[in-house]
């Protein structure tokens with residue numbers, strides 16, 4: 469059983485592929501899913517035909533549908549089963565191994581970091597309808613009563629606040645480039661944390677605004693494409709784009725990006741994201757928030773980060789490299805990850821029926837454990 473404190477699961481260097489705009493440095497390091505890795509070259513340029521076919525392959529492999537998996541039979545079913553077994557062995561369930569997490573957190577201040585899309589809410593066709601359930605909201609509220617809690621999302625700050633609707637949280641929108649603290653905080657050791665506000669990419673605001681408008685115009689001929697202005701980054705969602713048009717859409721986005729060497733392209737779950745090239749990501753946001761909360765260089769803190777996407781890997785990596793904290797990947801499918809544990813993603817059915825999801829179950833269980841701990845200490 470892996471320890472949450474050990475450095476493990478580091479992807480081999482040859483398995484890391486990068487996408488780059490012509491004659492510019494690599495745009496992002498991406499560890500492709502197991503089924504894609506063998507096909508990838510270490511570096512692929514965006515100005516060649518290979519980029520499109522590689523991207524299409526990676527998107528198909530990284531966004532498997534439930535229908536495809538359910539319909540898998542024969543060798544495909546075996547491969548899916550083997551990959552899942554492999555994932556569970558290396559990244560066991562955070563719920564089944566809850567006692568291990570509790571024991572590692574004992575006597576430490578837990579700080580909770582939560583991604584939004586695919587972690588607290590299901591991935592749905594319309595990104596504007598990615599609502600979290602009331603049960604999930606209640607679980608997050610309870611978590612925030614017991615631990616400093618932050619939402620770290622690729623969405624723009626005002627949008628994610630509107631989805632979550634909890635005033636007691638810290639929020640990091642635009643992949644951590646737009647950070648805001650709660651009006652009141654019962655947890656912060658540092659009094660500065662209450663009004664914390666940080667925007668490391670503010671100089672890029674006019675550029676992102678222009679790119680957003682250009683993307684709207686350039687992609688309007690692709691049915692189903694949805695361009696979102698996330699303030700410090702822009703997203704092109706293709707959840708509703710027919711797979712046969714993915715290549716065209718990718719070309720449209722690439723053609724816009726060519727005029728902006730200070731922007732980079734990253735790929736999430738059925739979304740392309742355009743971001744400033746500054747060295748800032750969800751991992752940096754996690755470090756910044758820990759520092760703002762007064763936990764910089766503190767050995768008595770246990771950050772727990774739960775997320776489902778490649779952008780969350782930056783945060784998992786920070787925890788893994790610091791040897792402090794626990795990364796939990798939300799995924800039904802095998803993925804190479806820097807997280808230590810995994811949890812199944814909230815299903816679309818649970819959004820409609822308000823059925824509990826495993827992320828919610830984990831939060832509830834952690835809060836119950838914390839309350840029992842507090843009671844036990846107060847009796848002594």
Ligand SMILES: [Mg+2]
Pocket residue numbers: 583584585586587775776777
């Ligand atoms: Mg997500």
